[in-house]
Amino acid sequence: MPDGHMTETNRRRFLQVTGGAGVGLMVGFTWTATGRRALAAPAEAGKAFEPNAFVKVAPDSTVTVLIKHLEMGQGVYTGLTAIVAEEMDADWAQMKAEAAPANAKLYNNSAFGPIQGTGGSTSTYNSWTQLRQAGATARALLVAAAAQTWGVPASEITVSKGVVSSGKHSAKFGELAAKAATLPVPADVPLKDPKDFTLIGTHLPRKDSVEKSTGKAVFAIDVAQPNMLVAVVRRPPKFGAKAQTVDAKAAKAVKGVVEVVEIPRGVAVVATSYWAAHQGREALKVTWDESAAEKRGTDAIIKDYKALLSTPGEQVTKEGDVDAVKAAKVVKAEFSFPYLAHAPMEPLTCVVKLGKDGCEIWAGDQFQTVDQMNAAQAAGLKPEQITINTVYAGGSFGRRANLESDYIVEGVTIAKALSDAKVQGGKLAGSPVKLIWSREDDIRGGRYRPIYVHGMEAKLGADGALLAWKHRIVGQSIMAGSMFEQKGKPDNTSVEGAAEIPYDIPNRLVDLHTTTSPVPVLWWRSVGSTHTSFAVESFIDELAVEAKQDPVAFRRTLMEKHPRHLAVLNLAVEKAGWGKPLPKGWARGVAVAESFRSVVAHVAEVSQDDKGRLKVERVVCAVDCGIAVTPDVVKAQMEGGIGYGLGAVLFGAITMTDGTVDQSNFDTYRCLRIDEMPKVEVHIVPSANPPTGVGEPGVPPLGPAVANAIAALTGKRIRDLPFTGTVSV
Amino acid sequence: MPPIKLTLNGKPWSVDADPDMPLLWAVREIAGKTGSKFGCGAAQCGACTMHVDGQPVRSCSTPIGSIAGSKVTTIEGLEGKVAKAVQDAWVKLDVVQCGYCQSGQIMSAVALLTDTPKPTDQDIDSAMSGNLCRCSTYVRIRAAIHEAAKALEI
Ligand code: FES
Numbered sequence A: 001m002p003d004g005h006m007t008e009t010n011r012r013r014f015l016q017v018t019g020g021a022g023v024g025l026m027v028g029f030t031w032t033a034t035g036r037r038a039l040a041a042p043a044e045a046g047k048a049f050e051p052n053a054f055v056k057v058a059p060d061s062t063v064t065v066l067i068k069h070l071e072m073g074q075g076v077y078t079g080l081t082a083i084v085a086e087e088m089d090a091d092w093a094q095m096k097a098e099a100a101p102a103n104a105k106l107y108n109n110s111a112f113g114p115i116q117g118t119g120g121s122t123s124t125y126n127s128w129t130q131l132r133q134a135g136a137t138a139r140a141l142l143v144a145a146a147a148q149t150w151g152v153p154a155s156e157i158t159v160s161k162g163v164v165s166s167g168k169h170s171a172k173f174g175e176l177a178a179k180a181a182t183l184p185v186p187a188d189v190p191l192k193d194p195k196d197f198t199l200i201g202t203h204l205p206r207k208d209s210v211e212k213s214t215g216k217a218v219f220a221i222d223v224a225q226p227n228m229l230v231a232v233v234r235r236p237p238k239f240g241a242k243a244q245t246v247d248a249k250a251a252k253a254v255k256g257v258v259e260v261v262e263i264p265r266g267v268a269v270v271a272t273s274y275w276a277a278h279q280g281r282e283a284l285k286v287t288w289d290e291s292a293a294e295k296r297g298t299d300a301i302i303k304d305y306k307a308l309l310s311t312p313g314e315q316v317t318k319e320g321d322v323d324a325v326k327a328a329k330v331v332k333a334e335f336s337f338p339y340l341a342h343a344p345m346e347p348l349t350c351v352v353k354l355g356k357d358g359c360e361i362w363a364g365d366q367f368q369t370v371d372q373m374n375a376a377q378a379a380g381l382k383p384e385q386i387t388i389n390t391v392y393a394g395g396s397f398g399r400r401a402n403l404e405s406d407y408i409v410e411g412v413t414i415a416k417a418l419s420d421a422k423v424q425g426g427k428l429a430g431s432p433v434k435l436i437w438s439r440e441d442d443i444r445g446g447r448y449r450p451i452y453v454h455g456m457e458a459k460l461g462a463d464g465a466l467l468a469w470k471h472r473i474v475g476q477s478i479m480a481g482s483m484f485e486q487k488g489k490p491d492n493t494s495v496e497g498a499a500e501i502p503y504d505i506p507n508r509l510v511d512l513h514t515t516t517s518p519v520p521v522l523w524w525r526s527v528g529s530t531h532t533s534f535a536v537e538s539f540i541d542e543l544a545v546e547a548k549q550d551p552v553a554f555r556r557t558l559m560e561k562h563p564r565h566l567a568v569l570n571l572a573v574e575k576a577g578w579g580k581p582l583p584k585g586w587a588r589g590v591a592v593a594e595s596f597r598s599v600v601a602h603v604a605e606v607s608q609d610d611k612g613r614l615k616v617e618r619v620v621c622a623v624d625c626g627i628a629v630t631p632d633v634v635k636a637q638m639e640g641g642i643g644y645g646l647g648a649v650l651f652g653a654i655t656m657t658d659g660t661v662d663q664s665n666f667d668t669y670r671c672l673r674i675d676e677m678p679k680v681e682v683h684i685v686p687s688a689n690p691p692t693g694v695g696e697p698g699v700p701p702l703g704p705a706v707a708n709a710i711a712a713l714t715g716k717r718i719r720d721l722p723f724t725g726t727v728s729v
Numbered sequence B: 001m002p003p004i005k006l007t008l009n010g011k012p013w014s015v016d017a018d019p020d021m022p023l024l025w026a027v028r029e030i031a032g033k034t035g036s037k038f039g040c041g042a043a044q045c046g047a048c049t050m051h052v053d054g055q056p057v058r059s060c061s062t063p064i065g066s067i068a069g070s071k072v073t074t075i076e077g078l079e080g081k082v083a084k085a086v087q088d089a090w091v092k093l094d095v096v097q098c099g100y101c102q103s104g105q106i107m108s109a110v111a112l113l114t115d116t117p118k119p120t121d122q123d124i125d126s127a128m129s130g131n132l133c134r135c136s137t138y139v140r141i142r143a144a145i146h147e148a149a150k151a152l153e154i
């Protein structure tokens, strides 16, 4: 956590810096301090206006929203900007988005506590009220400035599409900025009634489309600094191994290689270009101490986990008495889920410039506060001496947020090693270093979605009623040993989506075996629900068939007390034409899941050709994510979640032989391609509730919807993922 | 070693580099044009797609020495009505998410529409299946290619 020095001093420094000449009006977010001037700097005509830490109004009327979350594709530059624009009554064309600096005091994620970071599909959820207030306050100050300038009461002033007007007077925001900057920041400015929204809920073009369609968007891998060096790292072939001997002679002989340094996570080859660094690494000879390494293969790990299914685990949920129920029929199923790599399109990259009193980092940074702390520790500096420039991330899916800040710390430790006076007499000290992971590094680098094994058992009455449900989960904890660990409690990320389900079953037991391994694991788009929802929704579907009921009707009965889930399910099946005839050789499957406070249902249509090959033809999606701030972005996230989830369930797997990862690149770690992408239809449930997650919730119900369609078509239930182990796709 | 001479985005380009150096890294690190991306380095993802003499190639797996004398076009040098139609359609339909694959997608789409002005879904699948998108923007890529084809008809 950043220490207390980061608070007032840094905030003020930040205000001073951003309030520089020609910038405008900007006020600290803590506007409970009523009466404080909007900006310390004297107001001059032609200066911008910064009514709070999130909004800047430039003299040319451009309104810039400082985005505290990482833009990694999920659309925060668009959605968060829309919230401010709405409350300001701005015109969409005048709005701009910009990455906020790393500063937990100003830009923490309130869903995480005092930490700035992006994840858990919380960006809109935690920013909603904060940015509405930021926008409304900015608007109130502009109105107050107009009132004073024109000598009319504020109540007679209206704002529409970025124009402030009253009678014969009218002005653009920029014209009022200098005046507004001198006014006291009001407290408790009323927010709009959602029924008066004019931008939120409408189609708004993405703010990053042009840059990203012309090659101009800057990612960490594109950052250039004078005299920058490029580094790659040779990491251990088995998780938990350590470098024993290093022979760098041949590597150093490669043209362009500048230095080879050992760091805690491996051996770094530093060169004047990526190509030289890559060749240097090929020539590097390292032997490894594998005494503490994971030497099991993934088959052995899964076998070990399955053995645990026969013994009770740590209790997570207990309702009624599962064992006491007398059943007409008992149904059992076991599921297994492999390790999955996130494989974001841009491999992990950062640029680090380390000086004596500070360190500057450029990264598609997802966890600024954690990264500042870890970088500080690695550099021997204080967290407030770490400056992070957050740039666009080429995807993440969770990978860039990790509690050890692995790639950031690698970059910093390399820069630190180069600054040692014993290395080339210290002449490399201070050189900016760009660390690039290759795709092979990414696929083999760990922090996978953990392997999980599930054991399910249900008891049905003679009438088909679901009387009892037992769900046992075995797998590695993501949170263990981290600052987010809740000691003495089962790791919620192992059981979310299973502990609470939207089905009322009188007797229910959920328990958990938490395993350990040197293989590092991590949250992966939708975290626990990647596996729990698959098990729950596949099994419920199977039980419907066992109970001789339609899978939708069976769910509806059990879901009676969950109107939100029911409404989403109903919308999806209605739009999909559930029960209507399909071409020969096609079938439908359905699944519904809540994750990150949103509910999503998918209906998947699957076909089989005469060679037995299956294809997912169409997915109809319904989502309740509260108010859809930018519906087209919500749609895009559902489309993306469907494709990402589909590739994973069809063929995603990281396997290991004797502890060494078998996959290395996209040829062996297969990902979904355009010819495998189904048609997608997205329907959003109208809602007046505050926004909830959209980045992840499209993923969980996709796998089971497709598996259920396959079962309906072929009679085969898929128990072990990926599907390619069971069927041909 | 004499420098390797090519044309990059319409301008003569003389590169002093190891002939085995992939075109991608020569363009990114020597010419300083970073619109073309590194995604796999193994001709598996298409993020590095450039046009060499009008044909889409995976620049990560093209040694610069093997294309001496060629005309190389990157996303930064795209021009003409097909390119404009494609980029306009991309913006109109908000295809991008993280954006990292999109330079490569656009280079492949421009090559497709240059050869096949009215592609079917199947044409799109076969021309675009070498371009991975981990954000799965595929639905919109397909729609945008059709949209661009329509705009080009007029
Ligand atoms: S980087 Fe060239 S195809 Fe992937």
Ligand code: FES
Residues within 6 Å of the ligand: A073, A345, A394, A395, B096, B097, B098, B099, B100, B101, B102, B132, B133, B134, B135, B136, B137
């Ligand atoms: S837009 Fe992110 S990989 Fe394609």
